[in-house]
Structure formats: C-alpha cells, structure tokens
Amino acid sequence: MKIMAIEASGPVAGCAVLEDGLLIADYNVQYKKKHAQSLVPMMDEVKHMLDLDLSTVDAIAISKGPGSFTGLRIGAATAKGAAMAMDCPIIPVPTVDSIAYNLFGTDSLICPLMDARRQQVYTGIYEWIQDGDAPDGMRFSVVRPQCVIPVAEIAEDLNARGRFVIFLGDGVPVSREALAELMKVPYTFAPAHLARQRAAAVAALAYAYYEEQGDACMVTADDFRPQYLRLAQAEQEHSERRNFSLLLQ
Amino acid sequence: MMNQNLKEKDVAILAIESSCDETAASVVVDGRTVLSNVISSQIDIHTLYGGVVPEIASRKHTERVTQVIRQALEEAGKKLEEMDAIAVTYGPGLVGPLLIGVSAAKGLSFATGIPLIGVHHIEGHISANYIAEPSLEPPFACLVVSGGHTHLVLVRDYGEYEILGRTQDDAAGEAFDKVAREIGLGYPGGPKIDKASKEGDPHAIVFPRGKVAGSRYDFSFSGMKSAVLNYLNTSRMKGITVNVPDVAASFQQAVVDVLVTHAADAVDQYGLKKFALAGGVASNTALRAGMRQMCADKGVDFYCPPPILCTDNAAMIGSAAYYEYRKGQFSGLDLNAVPGLRLGQR
Numbered sequence: 314m315k316i317m318a319i320e321a322s323g324p325v326a327g328c329a330v331l332e333d334g335l336l337i338a339d340y341n342v343q344y345k346k347k348h349a350q351s352l353v354p355m356m357d358e359v360k361h362m363l364d365l366d367l368s369t370v371d372a373i374a375i376s377k378g379p380g381s382f383t384g385l386r387i388g389a390a391t392a393k394g395a396a397m398a399m400d401c402p403i404i405p406v407p408t409v410d411s412i413a414y415n416l417f418g419t420d421s422l423i424c425p426l427m428d429a430r431r432q433q434v435y436t437g438i439y440e441w442i443q444d445g446d447a448p449d450g451m452r453f454s455v456v457r458p459q460c461v462i463p464v465a466e467i468a469e470d471l472n473a474r475g476r477f478v479i480f481l482g483d484g485v486p487v488s489r490e491a492l493a494e495l496m497k498v499p500y501t502f503a504p505a506h507l508a509r510q511r512a513a514a515v516a517a518l519a520y521a522y523y524e525e526q527g528d529a530c531m532v533t534a535d536d537f538r539p540q541y542l543r544l545a546q547a548e549q550e551h552s553e554r555r556n557f558s559l560l561l562q
Numbered sequence: 563m564m565n566q567n568l569k570e571k572d573v574a575i576l577a578i579e580s581s582c583d584e585t586a587a588s589v590v591v592d593g594r595t596v597l598s599n600v601i602s603s604q605i606d607i608h609t610l611y612g613g614v615v616p617e618i619a620s621r622k623h624t625e626r627v628t629q630v631i632r633q634a635l636e637e638a639g640k641k642l643e644e645m646d647a648i649a650v651t652y653g654p655g656l657v658g659p660l661l662i663g664v665s666a667a668k669g670l671s672f673a674t675g676i677p678l679i680g681v682h683h684i685e686g687h688i689s690a691n692y693i694a695e696p697s698l699e700p701p702f703a704c705l706v707v708s709g710g711h712t713h714l715v716l717v718r719d720y721g722e723y724e725i726l727g728r729t730q731d732d733a734a735g736e737a738f739d740k741v742a743r744e745i746g747l748g749y750p751g752g753p754k755i756d757k758a759s760k761e762g763d764p765h766a767i768v769f770p771r772g773k774v775a776g777s778r779y780d781f782s783f784s785g786m787k788s789a790v791l792n793y794l795n796t797s798r799m800k801g802i803t804v805n806v807p808d809v810a811a812s813f814q815q816a817v818v819d820v821l822v823t824h825a826a827d828a829v830d831q832y833g834l835k836k837f838a839l840a841g842g843v844a845s846n847t848a849l850r851a852g853m854r855q856m857c858a859d860k861g862v863d864f865y866c867p868p869p870i871l872c873t874d875n876a877a878m879i880g881s882a883a884y885y886e887y888r889k890g891q892f893s894g895l896d897l898n899a900v901p902g903l904r905l906g907q908r
Contacts, residue, residue, distance in 0.1 A: 347898065349661055349664065349665070349898045349899060350896045350898050351896070352665075353665075353668040353669065353672050353895040353896070354894075354895050354896050356672055357672055357895050360672075367673055382617065382620070382658075383620075383657075383658060383661065386620055386621075386624050386658070386661060386662060386665070387661055387665045388665075389624050389665075390623075390624055390627055390661070390662045390663075390664075390665035390666040390669065391665045391666070391668060391669040391672075392669065393624075393627060393628045393666060393669065394627075394628065394631075394665065394666035394667065394668065394669025394670040394672075394673070395669035395670070395672055395673040396628075396669075397628045397631065397632065397642075397669075397670065398642055398669065398670045398672075398673035398674045399673045534628045535628050535629050535632070538621075538624060538625050539624065541621075545615060545617035545618045545621065546617065547611050547615040547617065547618060548618065551610065551611065
C-alpha cells in the first residue's frame with residue numbers, strides 16, 4: 314500500500330509518501346511562498362527524489378479541512394487532478410485529527426487549535442487509549458470531533474474533563490493569552506517539530522484508516538470535496554435573512 | 563517514399579477554464595478543430611445572489627472540475643495520455659475560481675508529465691474566432707467585450723497584441739448587469755436587456771455616450787450607467803411610470819454606439835481589413851448587428867464566433883494554447899493564478 318499525502322490546509326505546504334507503513338518522504342514548508350506556487354513543485358521534487366513511479370501509488374491522502382478556504386481548494390484541486398490522472402482514489406483526512414496525530418501515546422488530552430479568525434478556532438479533542446486489540450496496543454480516539462468554536466468554549470470543555478492538555482497548531486500563538494486566563498486544568502504546548510500540520514501525519518493517519526476500514530475510507534477524485542465547516546459568507550447571510558423572514562411570518 | 567499528405571502529428575490539447583462562474587474543459591486539435599466543449603454553468607446559484615459570489619463559485623468549481631475534464635475527454639473520444647499539452651486559464655479573472663483550474667491542471671501535468679500551458683483569458687476570447695473561422699489569420703483587430711473586460715485590440719500575429727483601448731471603469735457587461743438590476747430585469751443582465759430591448763425604442767431616451775478625455779480608444783461606461791440611474795430616480799420622483807423596454811433599448815443603444823464608433827475609428831486609422839468580435843457580450847444581437855453593418859459599410863471582413871464560443875469556454879483556451887505550443891512556450895509547475903494579468907504579459 315503506497316500513499317502520497319498532500320497538506321495545504323493552513324500555513325504549511327506538505328507532501329509525504331508512505332509505503333506499507335514506512336515513511337519514505339516527508340517534505341513540509343512553512344514560508345512566505347504561496348501554496349499555489351510551492352505545492353506541486355514539492356510533489357514533483359519528491360517524485361524525482363524517490364524515482365517514484367506514480368502508477369504504483371495506490372491512493373492520494375489529503376488533509377480535507379477545515380482550514381484556509383483557498384489553501385484547502387488548492388490542495389483539493391491538485392489532488393483531484395493528480396488522482397484522476399493516476400486513476401487512484403483519494404483518502405480524505407480531517408485536518409484537526411491529522412494535527413493531533415503528530416502526538417503519540419500520551420495520557421494527556423490533545424487539543425489542536427487552528428486560527429479560524431473572527432475570534433474562533435478550528436479545534437477538536439483527542440486521546441490515545443491503551444487497547445490490547447489495537448496495533449501496538451494503542452488506539453487514537455476522537456473525543457470531540459473537529460469543529461469551529463470560540464476558544465472559550467473549547468477551554469470550558471477541557472476544564473470540565475479535568476485532565477492535562479497538550480495544545481498545538483497555528484492557533485496557539487494567537488490563543489496563548491486567552492488560554493492563560495481561561496484554563497483551569499494544567500496544560501502545555503507541543504514543541505516545534507510536532508506543532509503544525511505535517512504531511513507525514515496525514516499519510517500515517519490515512520494508512521491507519523485503510524488498515525481499519527479498507528476501501529471504505531476512500532472516495533473517487535470526482536466525489537472528493539473539502540470540508541470547510543463554514544458556509545461562504547454570502548450563504549450565511551442568505552440563510553440568516555431567510556430565517557429572519559420566517560421568524561416574521 | 564515521402565507522402566505528400568503526411569503532415570506532422572496533430573497536436574491535441576486538453577484545455578481548462580474556470581476564471582469566473584463556468585467550469586469548462588475542451589479537447590482541441592491544432593488550435594482549430596474542437597472535439598469537445600463542455601461547460602458546466604453555475605448561473606442558477608449566482609442568480610440567487612444577484613451576481614457571482616467568488617467563494618461560492620470557487621466551491622462549485624472544486625466540486626465539478628474533474629467531472630468536467632473527464633466528460634471533455636470522453637466526448638472527444640480521447641485518453642488523457644493522448645494529449646500533447648494541458649492548457650489552463652491563469653488570468654485575468656477571480657483568483658479563487660482561477661486557482662481551481664490552475665491547480666487541477668498542474669495535478670494532471672504532474673501526474674502525466676504532459677506539458678502545461680498557462681493561457682490569458684482574453685487571448686482565449688480572441689482565439690474563439692480561429693475556431694469559428696478556420697481561414698482567419700492575423701493581422702486583424704478585435705473588440706473583446708464581456709462581464710469583466712472591454713478591450714479594443716490589434717492582433718499583430720499569433721500571441722502578439724497591441725491594446726488600443728480598454729475600459730477605464732466598468733466593463734460593458736458589468737454595466738449591463740447593474741442596469742438590469744436597477745430596472746428589475748435581474749441577473750444575468752446582458753441577455754435580459756437584449757431580450758427586453760426588442761420590445762423597446764432605442765431612441766426613446768438619449769443617454770450620454772461616454773468618452774474618455776485625451777484617449778481616443780478607451781471606454782467609460784460608469785457615466786452611462788449613472789445616467790440610467792438618474793433617469794430612474796427622476797422618473798420615480800415625478801411619479802412617471804418607467805417604460806422598461808425603452809430604458810433597456812436606449813441604454814443598450816448607447817453602449818453599442820460607443821463600441822461601434824471606437825471600432826470604426828480604429829478601422830479608419832489603421833486601415834484594417836479584418837475585424838473580429840469576442841467575449842460574452844459579443845452574443846448581444848444589437849452589438850453584432852451594429853458591428854456587422856459598420857464593417858459592411860467600410861468594406862471590412864467581419865468575424866464573430868457563435869454564442870457558445872463567446873461565453874466563457876475552454877475550447878477558446880485550447881485554441882490560444884496551440885499557438886503557444888508551436889512557439890514552445892510552456893509553463894512550470896509553479897504556475898500561479900494572476901487575477902490582474904495584462905494582455906501580452908507573461
């Protein structure tokens with residue numbers, strides 16, 4: 314099973330290749346250059362570096378969102394074009410889950426924070442559970458699925474759970490002060506090499522899905538679409554107007 | 563033995579267009595023969611909002627892009643591997659929508675090794691004439707009129723353009739949309755005004771023919787649009803019922819007059835023998851008739867693609883790309899969308 318993974322949901326552009334559980338390439342860049350210019354050249358460089366015959370790739374994994382709308386679409390359209398040409402399926406991976414998956418085996422709760430602007434974060438809560446039936450005796454578990462909420466709301470949720478928390482993600486720098494005020498339980502922040510979106514984590518989590526679910530974790534290139542977790546602003550206003558006029562009736 | 567009929571291999575190009583609200587793909591051979599021309603329009607969705615919403619358009623493009631490409635290949639009876647190049651519009655246009663076509667094209671090019679050609683949207687519109695009239699070759703002049711563009715261009719050679727004039731404010735099609743909204747015809751304005759005008763008197767109301775000081779070929783449509791709004795307001799205040807077909811016809815006549823007059827001036831000054839029309843507004847029946855008449859009066863050959871090649875489509879992009887292909891002008895995998903791309907800029 315060979316998976317090529319793409320990450321373009323936030324500040325990181327990334328491409329990784331995982332072959333039967335072995336990570337053979339992981340290329341991530343967080344710099345000024347835009348994903349529109351960097352992502353495909355990075356994939357091409359990985360291809361050349363590995364002498365990769367693309368016909369041997371079984372699936373393209375992608376960080377499906379939430380995140381930057383534009384970044385998600387650059388990743389999605391690239392993945393769809395490549396998967397169509399390579400005649401292979403896509404494995405969509407929830408972005409917040411993949412960030413959490415950077416950490417392994419901890420007793421703490423894992424809470425990624427992505428800056429969603431408008432005083433909100435894309436976030437979720439995850440944990441590792443000891444489980445004799447799981448590979449390596451540990452199971453990655455979603456405690457609260459990815460969502461978009463104010464940082465105070467996720468802090469309240471975490472406080473109620475009464476456990477140590479590890480925060481990570483590009484939402485950390487903008488939320489630090491708020492967390493210092495809001496958090497009642499002890500917490501820390503993941504170090505630099507684990508703290509952002511990473512193509513290898515997308516690839517590894519996609520592989521875990523495949524081992525668990527087989528083909529059920531895959532969609533066709535045509536069917537794949539990003540998960541924004543937010544309506545377009547015009548749709549939002551349109552539905553608010555409609556709700557308001559229903560209210561008046 | 564050399565076979566006289568043995569020409570070089572045909573060049574088949576897969577072209578993709580997503581600069582506004584149409585997701586389109588096409589297979590074009592040698593720049594002139596269209597094997598397929600698939601256009602997936604989002605107009606129903608944007609009509610809800612009275613205009614194109616970039617974020618919604620971008621989302622729809624993302625959903626549709628590979629289906630549309632697949633359909634274009636299927637209808638052409640071709641396989642992706644048989645393509646000699648993958649062409650895509652990279653500007654000008656709305657950045658979100660442009661990025662979908664560009665990213666999908668790069669994904670295809672990366673995965674197949676087929677070379678990539680970034681195409682200018684306006685070059686595409688001009689090139690629609692090569693498809694409609696296989697004998698047409700540069701030099702000629704072209705008036706490109708659409709919702710986003712109003713350009714008067716000299717086409718000196720394939721891929722070589724001189725812009726004589728452009729709009730200084732609204733594009734002609736944009737003015738149509740805004741006026742249509744004000745007189746209650748709704749979106750999209752161009753076809754609705756065209757239709758309503760058929761019932762109206764184009765000389766009922768005299769709207770000003772916008773001029774740009776010191777520039778013979780530039781256009782201005784915002785003054786014309788404001789004049790319509792003023793007329794509507796004044797009528798409303800005086801309690802006069804507005805005759806919508808008359809307003810539509812008179813406004814349309816003002817726009818057409820300006821476009822045709824500029825085109826006629828260019829014919830006179832440059833001694834042109836061939837004149838082409840392009841862009842979405844080239845489907846407007848009054849503009850077509852006005853241009854055809856002007857060209858006939860001056861003994862100039864007139865070219866205008868059928869409506870299906872005037873609206874945003876990918877066949878025109880495949881045609882423009884062919885002439886880039888012949889020059890060996892390819893794009894790298896770092897090709898980005900350039901929303902403000904100027905004609906002749908690389």
